[in-house]
Amino acid sequence: MKTVYLESPKNIRINEIGEPVRKENEALIKVKALGICGSDIGAYRGVNPLVSYPRIIGHEIAGEVLEIGDNSKGIKKGDRVIIDPYIYCGKCYPCSLGRTNCCEDLKVLGVHIDGGMTELFTHPSELLVKAPDNIPWEQIPMAEPLTIALHAIHRTKVKEGEHVVINGAGAIGILMALSAIAYGAVPIVIDIVDERLEFAVKLGIKNIINTVKENAEEKIRKITNGRMAEVVIEASGANSAIRNSIDYVSYAGRIALTGWPKKETSIPTDLITKKELDIRGARTSVGEFEEALKLISDGTVDVEPIISKVVSIDEIPKAVEELSDHPEKYLKINAVLK
Incomplete structure (x- = not known):
């Protein structure tokens, strides 16, 4: 499958890798849409000290569930979901308070570990949020920055x-x-x-x-x-x-x-x-995905005008370069996968 691969700073390309194997606590997701974030640009430029290379980037990811086991969210095969990209340990002091966004061992997709700019992706089932049917695919990833x-x-x-x-x-x-x-x-x-x-x-x-x-x-x-x-x-x-x-x-x-x-x-x-x-x-987010999706679904927050351009997965490396070189031209570039 195709993935957006950052070999080293300023060295980005589409790479072919094997399909992921789902663990029992994970879902297998067919990625349908994703957003390019400022942290992806920082990784590309080599200015984020938390990023190690090589790295698959991307943490604003939405898709369709292909496989999933038992989960407390009631998510099933065929559901449209957005991923919560902040993987926490569940054991440290902040996690004990429910402030998992400032976990002492927080792992952010595309930064500390490989992200989701791929055609298929596995992610913990408990870190998925069901997306309303009335939100177009290209808009669902906007819930993460929201x-x-x-x-x-x-x-x-x-x-x-x-x-x-x-x-x-x-x-x-x-x-x-x-x-x-x-x-x-x-x-x-x-x-x-x-x-x-x-x-x-x-x-x-x-x-x-x-x-x-x-x-x-x-x-x-x-x-x-x-x-x-x-x-x-x-x-x-x-x-x-x-x-x-x-x-x-x-x-x-x-x-x-x-x-x-x-x-x-x-x-x-x-x-x-x-x-x-x-x-x-105010670091990342915690428990705010449902509210973000509702605001978009209800039209209270209109995210469509914020998306400057929609590209394919093959066009992402060029889009990343363009965003890095000319940030004044775009507010947000998202991608839709077939």
Whole structure:
């Protein structure tokens, strides 16, 4: 079967490998659709220290169940599913709290272990989520990045009527803004690329700020009538954006850090104390797939416009290269397999 194979950084190709053999606790899945994520681009560029090579990439995977044993999810042969790509140990302290997303021995598909950019894939049955029939195949993988957006919304306990500043207008940032709207909040999206901000406006996100052209702190103060944002979600990973989050947030406000910075950020702890801020990490997701799929199925969060392009499995290596070289051209590229 075909697989997307990353031999080493910048060396990606379609490779032929043998079909997988299902274990008793696993399902055999015919992959029908997948998404190319920023972590796949990081693996391709060689900038993610957690990735070892060679590696099959991909963790935004949806497909049809071909074989499955007994499972608590009630999933059976023929069901349409999306995979939860975060494999946890179930024994460590975070797992004992149900916070399996921060398992001490977490294995993420396509990063720590081989991913799902293949024609056939085996995955633990308990880490499958049934997808509604009305969602087109190319849209189902979008539920995975939507869970990451929802996790940040949940970690900061966003409430109706609150202002939510979102640093970064990539796919995750846009999904965070749409999720904030779904929760009755008012998103304020910040980026340095006009095209991304203009796209956000087309999706109904009214408040945008280009920090190259505008003073973000002043504009946020104006939008919030002087209060500043009750919630700030940092989705870019830029050190300057992480630092600025403390200026953008209100007194007694909440901050979620979702983006992965490449180096440590110096922050003013005196301001954290003065404002008495709640600052929380927001890593991947846990238990949010059902909500993500419902939001897509109901049309509450319309993911179709976010998908810039749909390709075949044979076109994925070129798409990865294109996303790496020209990230400004695309928000999201997904693939559909025959």
